Structures are given as structure tokens and as C-alpha cells.
Amino acid sequence: MRVAIVHDWLVTNAGAEKVLKSIVELFADADIFSLVDFLSDVQREDIIAGKPVTTSFIQNLPLAQKHFRNYLPLFPKATESLNLTTYDLVISSSWAVAKGVKKREGALHISYCHTPIRYAWDLYDEYTSNLSQPKKFLVEKSLQYIRKWDLDTVSRVDYFLANSKFVQERIARTYEREATVIYPPVDIEKFTLCEEKEDFYLSASRLVPYKKTKLIVEAFNAMPDKKLVVIGSGEEYESIKKIANANVEVLGYQEDAVLLEYMQKARAFVYAAVEDFGIVPVEAMACGTPVVALGVGGTKESVSEGISGVHFLKQTKESIIEAIAKFESMNFDAKTISKYAQKFSKKEFQQKFKDFVLSKTKSL
Numbered sequence: 254m255r256v257a258i259v260h261d262w263l264v265t266n267a268g269a270e271k272v273l274k275s276i277v278e279l280f281a282d283a284d285i286f287s288l289v290d291f292l293s294d295v296q297r298e299d300i301i302a303g304k305p306v307t308t309s310f311i312q313n314l315p316l317a318q319k320h321f322r323n324y325l326p327l328f329p330k331a332t333e334s335l336n337l338t339t340y341d342l343v344i345s346s347s348w349a350v351a352k353g354v355k356k357r358e359g360a361l362h363i364s365y366c367h368t369p370i371r372y373a374w375d376l377y378d379e380y381t382s383n384l385s386q387p388k389k390f391l392v393e394k395s396l397q398y399i400r401k402w403d404l405d406t407v408s409r410v411d412y413f414l415a416n417s418k419f420v421q422e423r424i425a426r427t428y429e430r431e432a433t434v435i436y437p438p439v440d441i442e443k444f445t446l447c448e449e450k451e452d453f454y455l456s457a458s459r460l461v462p463y464k465k466t467k468l469i470v471e472a473f474n475a476m477p478d479k480k481l482v483v484i485g486s487g488e489e490y491e492s493i494k495k496i497a498n499a500n501v502e503v504l505g506y507q508e509d510a511v512l513l514e515y516m517q518k519a520r521a522f523v524y525a526a527v528e529d530f531g532i533v534p535v536e537a538m539a540c541g542t543p544v545v546a547l548g549v550g551g552t553k554e555s556v557s558e559g560i561s562g563v564h565f566l567k568q569t570k571e572s573i574i575e576a577i578a579k580f581e582s583m584n585f586d587a588k589t590i591s592k593y594a595q596k597f598s599k600k601e602f603q604q605k606f607k608d609f610v611l612s613k614t615k616s617l
Contacts, residue, residue, distance in 0.1 A: 254614065256283035257340040261349040262321065263290040263297075263306060268437065268532045269367055270300045272416070273346050275438045275599055276365070277301050279607055280344070286335045288312075288328065288350070289321050309334055326395045329353060329402040342614060345410075348529075350399075353406035361614060364410045365435075365606075368420050368529045369427040373399045376463075404428070412613055414606075417530045417551045435606055436555075437530055438599035443509075444539035446591040447517030453480040454577075455519035455542075457512060457533060458526065460487030465525035465547075465568055467493050472573035474498045479577065481523070484512055516540045521580055525568055528552055538562070538594040541587030545576050555597065559583070561590045 258280065260273050277283065277300070290297075290306040297303055309331035311317055311324050324331075332350045337343055338357045345351040348367035356362050372380040373396045381393055413432035415421040424432045454473070458464045466483060470493055473481040477500050483493065486506040494503045507515075516522065522537035522544045530551035534544045538561050546552040548564030556562040563583070565576035595601075 254341040255339060256280045256342045256344065257286055257337050258283045259286045259335065259337075259343060259345040259347075259351045259354050261347060261351045262288045263292045263300070264321075266292075266296045266300055268530070269346060269348060270296075271440070271532065272365060272367070272437045272602075274300045275603055276344060276346065276606065277304070279603055279610075283344070284340075286337070286354075288331050289317060291318050291321075307335065326398060329399070329406075342610070344610075350403075352410055353402065355409065361412075362410050363412045363414065363610060363613065365414045365416070366420060366424055366432065367416050369423055370399065370403055372396065373403060374427055375423065379463075412609075414609065417554055419550045419554065420529050433609060435602060435609065436597050437532060438602035439532055439535045439539060439594065439597040441539040441594055441598045444513060444516065444536040446539075446541045446587060448541060448587040449518070450520050450542070450587070451518045452520055453482055453518075454521050454523050454545075455482050455484070455515050455537070456523045457484040457516070458524070460485045460489040460493055462489065463526060467496070468525050468568060468570055469523050469573060470497055470501050470503075472570035472577070473501050475570060475574060476500075476577065482515055482519070484515060513540075516542055521545050521562070521577075523573070523577075524552060525565075525573065526550075526552075527568075531555060534562075535594055535597045538590050539597075541591040543580065543585040543590055545573070545580050557593060561585075561593045 285304055286307045288309045289312045290308050311321055311331045328350045332353050333355050335354055341360055343356050343362040345364040347364050349370045352364040407428045413424055413430050415424055415432040415434050416437045418434055421432045421434050456466055456469050460466055481501045483503045484507050497503050516537050517540040519542050522542050524534050524546040527549050528551040534546055534552055535555050537544055544556045544562035546556045548566050558564055563576050563580045565572040
């Protein structure tokens with residue numbers, strides 16, 4: 254079989270790229286396609302073993318490296334321009350447009366769907382509500398076009414895989430298709446157990462609005478006897494640092510080794526985002542660190558109430574404060590938490606992914 258792996262865009266090394274890395278390891282001879290590829294040499298080596306990437310025409314458009322998202326209306330045409338006519342199996346890693354690629358007749362397309370394109374569907378109102386005219390008009394028209402194209406191309410996928418039950422339900426609602434859940438891989442060999450905890454809480458993520466890190470900081474501002482450490486960078490870094498009280502330490506971006514040490518030693522990891530899955534909380538659990546997380550979305554599935562952490566149900570500082578109080582009234586065992594996290598290992602992901610693909614390609 255000739256195998257093509259299609260990823261939306263290659264510009265960073267985040268959760269979707271961890272999934273891509275595991276898929277590439279399974280199909281070492283596969284060719285890789287993406288709208289654009291602006292990875293550094295180090296990132297490319299880590300994610301796709303230094304393999305070459307076939308990109309779309311957007312790669313060469315003006316200012317594409319920093320502003321390729323501005324070419325959103327061209328994404329469908331660019332995706333369809335990727336030539337996959339010689340491949341027997343197409344695997345798309347898609348949270349935007351990769352699932353819309355064209356395949357040859359008789360080929361099989363399996364799409365690992367991180368989510369239907371969020372800013373065209375579930376987050377449509379959030380992306381368009383604060384825009385001024387005429388930008389609002391242009392964005393709305395573009396997203397309406399993307400929506401139509403997204404639905405028109407659903408039939409190009411033979412089988413959907415979802416990264417959580419939360420996304421499985423979203424695929425059913427948006428695409429009216431069934432999906433099989435295979436949880437994404439977590440590097441549990443890197444995030445190792447540490448039973449000795451210190452008296453501080455940790456939050457780590459990109460500092461962007463939907464992650465709700467500012468809300469966590471506001472909650473800890475109201476709990477001056479409890480220490481919070483915040484790791485991450487992003488557009489909210491300065492505003493978060495500005496509002497943080499003395500008991501909140503905002504460290505900004507840190508190397509992996511530093512993040513790991515904080516994850517291992519934290520009393521608990523605090524997370525307030527609605528995630529499709531959410532790999533970082535599972536990394537904390539692999540360290541034996543309990544998680545205080547929003548009980549909505551992916552973290553509702555990954556964090557086991559009373560076993561590996563505590564849920565709160567609303568994105569409010571009051572809910573976070575109540576959850577911290579509940580957490581401190583309970584006892585958690587680091588070894589039990591770390592063992593629980595093993596179900597999300599890369600080995601588990603690769604075995605289930607491989608078994609699924611083999612079951613669907615027997616006739617090819």
C-alpha cells in the first residue's frame with residue numbers, strides 16, 4: 254500500500270503534532286502533505302523524523318509564514334490541490350480542512366478528527382462577535398463558505414476516528430457520521446511518577462483567552478494562603494502577570510525539563526479550558542499529580558473524579574475556589590494516579606490505531 258498522511262498545517266509542536274508523530278512512526282514509509290510547513294529543523298526532526306513535506310500553493314504566497322491563516326478562504330482549494338491520486342490509503346490528521354482532501358477512486362480515507370473546524374462551528378459566534386465592520390462581514394462570509402465546503406466533503410472520508418467522546422458527539426452533530434474513539438497519545442515515559450509533592454498548585458498552557466488561565470489566577474488571588482505557579486506564553490501573558498497577586502508566580506515560557514519538574518512536584522494541576530481532549534492534564538497525572546479541572550469536554554473523560562482529581566462544572570472563579578476546597582478535603586495517591594494515566598500512553602494509541610487501520614484495509 255502507498256500511504257499518504259495529511260496534516261492541516263505544520264507551524265508548531267502542539268497536541269495535534271504529538272498525534273501526527275505517533276502516526277508517522279506507525280507508517281514510516283508514508284508521504285506527508287500539509288497546507289504549509291514552517292517547522293524549524295529541530296521540530297521537523299522531532300515530529301516527522303525529518304521527512305520532506307509536500308505543501309500547497311499557500312506555502313509560497315506573500316507573508317504566508319506569519320499570516321497564512323489570513324488565506325482562510327483559499328484553504329479548501331489549497332487542500333483539494335494536494336495530489337493524492339497514487340495513494341491507496343489516506344490518513345488525515347484534521348482539526349480544520351485536512352479531512353477534505355480528494356482521493357482516487359478505490360482508495361481508503363481514514364480521518365483522525367481532533368474536532369470539526371471549531372471557528373466555523375462551535376466557536377463561530379465567539380470568533381465573529383467582536384469584529385468590526387467590514388472585517389466582520391468578510392469573516393462571516395468566509396466561514397459560511399468553509400461550513401458549506403466542510404459538509405460537502407464529509408463523503409470523502411470513509412471512516413472517522415475521534416480523540417474523545419466529546420468530539421465523537423460533535424462529529425455526529427455536525428457531520429451526521431459515526432466515529433470510533435481512540436484517545437490521543439501521551440508521553441508517559443517522559444512524564445514520570447514523583448511521589449514527593451510540594452505546597453503549590455500549577456497551571457500550564459498557552460496563555461490565550463479560551464484556556465481561561467486568567468480565571469484561575471483570579472481565583473487564586475482570592476485565596477492568598479495558596480500558591481499558584483503559571484507556566485506558558487501567549488497574548489494574555491502581560492495582562493495575567495499584571496493582575497497576579499503575590500501568591501501567584503507567572504514564569505512565562507519554560508523549557509520541557511523545567512515544566513516537568515514543576516508538574517512532578519505540584520500539589521495539584523489546575524485547568525479550566527473546554528478541550529477536545531487536553532493532553533497536558535494527562536501529562537500531570539502521569540507524574541502522579543492530581544488534577545482540578547473543568548468537568549466539561551475532554552477533561553471530563555480524562556480526569557477521574559476522586560481517583561485522579563476533582564471536577565468543577567462552571568468556568569467561574571467561585572467554582573474553582575470550591576473545587577480547590579473540595580480537593581484539599583480529599584486524599585489522593587500518586588501511584589494510583591500515575592497508573593491510571595497509563596491508559597493514555599502512546600503504546601495504547603498506536604496499538605489501537607494500527608488495529609483499526611488493519612481491520613479496514615484487509616480488502617485493499
